[in-house]
Amino acid sequence: MDHVLQLVYLLAAVSFMVGLKMLSRPDSARRGNAIAAIGMTLAIFATIFLFRGQDGSHLGNLPYIFIALVVGSAIGYLMAKRVQMTAMPQMVSFFNGMGGACAAMISLIEYGHLSHAAESGDAALFQTKIPIILAGLVIGAVSFSGSMVAYGKLEGKLKDLSVRGQQFVNMSFLLGILLLSVLFALGSLDGVWFYLILGLSLVYGLLFVFPIGGADMPVVISLLNSFTGVAAACGGFLYDNYVMLIGGILVGSAGTILTVAMCKAMNRSLTNVLVGNFGGGGASGVGSAGVEGTTKEISLSDAAVLMKYAKKVVIVPGYGLAVAQAQHVCHEIETLLEDEGVEVKYAIHPVAGRMPGHMNVLLAESNVSYDKLVEMEDINPEFKSTDVVLVVGANDVVNPAAKTDPSSPIFGMPILDVEDSRNIIVLKRSMKAGYAGIENALFYEPQTFMLFGDAKDSLTRLVSEIKSN
Template sequence: MIPTWAQLVYLGCAVAFILALKGLAGPRTARAGNLIGAGAAVVAVATPFFYLDLDHVPLILAAVAIGSVIGVVGARRVQMTQMPQMVALFNGVGGGAAALVALVELYEMGPHAEEVGWFTLAATAFTILVGSVSFSGSAVTFAKLQELMTSRPVVFPGLPVVFGLAGIAGIALGVLVVTDPGVSFGIPLALLGLLVGVLLVLPVGGADVPIVISLLNAFTGLTVAAGGYVLGNVVLLVAGTLVGASGTFLTLLMARAMGRSVSNILFGALRGGSTLGAGEASDRPVRSAGPEDVAILLGYAERVIIVPGYGLAVAQAQHTLRELVDVLLTRGARVDYAIHPVAGRMPGHMNVLLAEAQVPYDQLVEMDDINGEFKHTDVVLVVGANDVVNPAAKTTPGAPIYGMPILDVDEARQVVFLKRSMRPGFAGIENELLFDPRTTLLFGDAKDSLAKVLSAVKGL
């Protein structure tokens, strides 16, 4: 039985998690929100040491120390471009931990399991199954984003049948855990969950992988909430519910930003569709220019919009870009950054990247608010983005990104693309805007190209 004082502490931690989530909703309060959430997590983890008669305390402390070191080192070393992979790993570990805790609880119920209420047993089965799905699914998303395996949809004959049978078998084993509780059904349920997680993510490819990470994050939150119910722990129940709800909401928002349904993202490849195109570089002629030519376009423009993308993060060019924008502002130009909801690999990716370069937040304008500005813009500078400005989303039915809301860059008077090569974007299809007479391409590493353009603009 958890003492009253500990329950009050847990309740305080739960309130802190809610405040942390509220703080994370805005850039000015995000740091404080993060610290509040982290502090509450430390208090929640430490509290059981003061009211439980724990066995193997040295081993527990050793595990906490090792995990803390891995977490700190990993978080400090991870690159901005690798944030989605880190989210996938952390999310998978959370789901796997919840499944293991539920298995241990099922084992400790032993001969008294039949005395436990059916709802508690159902929550236990749910945690084992969905936690295992989240763990293996997150591992596959990590492998796809880290390019340890192909990012293309992976399908094989009979995959829908195998996936369907595995899902039905998982539900059947979950029912058996409730009617005849014991690890003899719990362990096969966990193994089946691992299989379902792999089969769920394999057919997903391209830019849809981050959306699946968000969905799996919601799964993990729900398993933690269910585990909190099984353990009678209010902080797990509240924290898991928050993660589950926010993950679900984020998944729906990302899917809407891609102009797709969640079912299409998960199962589109099984119906013969694909989230990736051919992925071949084009040999069609384009208009290219040097840094001096681009500097002239920018230096004498009155209205400039910057469209940042994943390539900006890869090149680590955000600081040079901010310097260029500062120079343009001193020359009297009006400059904004156009932020697509799924620019980069995760929502908020570009916001964090630009905040790292001390870009004022009021210069970042969301897609819905800036799309009407492009027709009045002298020059749009696209740095590392592709799919989010590809007109095929509006003009080419059957394209992987068709229906996705995009930034209306094609309406601007002049467009400058900074690109390494003519290789397509993450969706693997050509961008017709690259071949438009109003478009100029500046080839090379984005950081190096921006440095040359910056130098040339200063010399005007």
């Protein structure tokens, strides 16, 4: 390969590492993303113009390659620019699926080349490459179909679905794919089995994600993200291409750590998320025992007065805020109250919303200052001195059952200790249970008041109440 090409690949690989490092600090994150993007662009154009095949010839089909690049860039750019901030998680999942599909297709095409080579007698080459091709195919395909299901679920187009004995079915699929792949790599299966393995992998991706509940989707997306990383690294093996290998493995390992960190925030193991069926159909009704009593509703004007004359208000945002697109009006309430001399903070639970950091992104969009967003460990001791907690569309992250009821599916998950505060106002659409499908004893506490309705609607009316009072 060309020396210049190698140099560019080296630069690109370094840009990925530096970029990821910078992405992990708030003040440098944006530049980090840009650096990685520049590295990627360089690597892409260097490949197009400088790459030489084994026979020393440059790449052909350049006009078509450019058309494909332009088409992909235009669609990707428009989608990324137009997507609502609330739909960010599913957008990431979608793009992840595209990467997985790309990896699977590379394997598909390379297999075509290989079987040609094998027919003309080059069996040794077949033997060396086929395990890598299979790995890229299976992992890429699972990542693709899994990501598409995750995307569909978060978009609300697909429902949770699990059949009896699903875990057994999934296990059989996985073992079947592994077994067939090994047999195929050993050369004891016909060519048609290759496509069968592809089909099975696609189905496995569906089966894998379908039973997992909405609340666990971020974990799944993060996991599939690292899958795609590994699939990309397979491409690196295939072409002896170090930049693909480095980029893929970096994402594979970083993604796995991120997945584990997310599970930790929910105090659950990864196996528990994948097998536990938490939040799926099976969990409904569990833990509802022992929650009795009546809830109290609060009128808008009472709620407004309560907040306006408080010293300290803490807002707890949840997925309901994202669904209702209520982040801007939430910020409006915050500034109104601050003008009245009230201290306002946001309590951010690590898994509030559909992705870790989901709430931060949303609130940052509506210009909420960064230092008002307080993480769980730091805000929890403060609830004792808080006059009013405003819960906006959050449920499981403020459910005291996580601390008190060992039979609850969320038992052991760290929660925001909102019940320590003097008054709690809960904005909620209905008395329906949260994503974990369990009752929340918080709503029956003596200091809790319910304000039913769409979060954005309720907040807007609260704003005008605060203004007029």
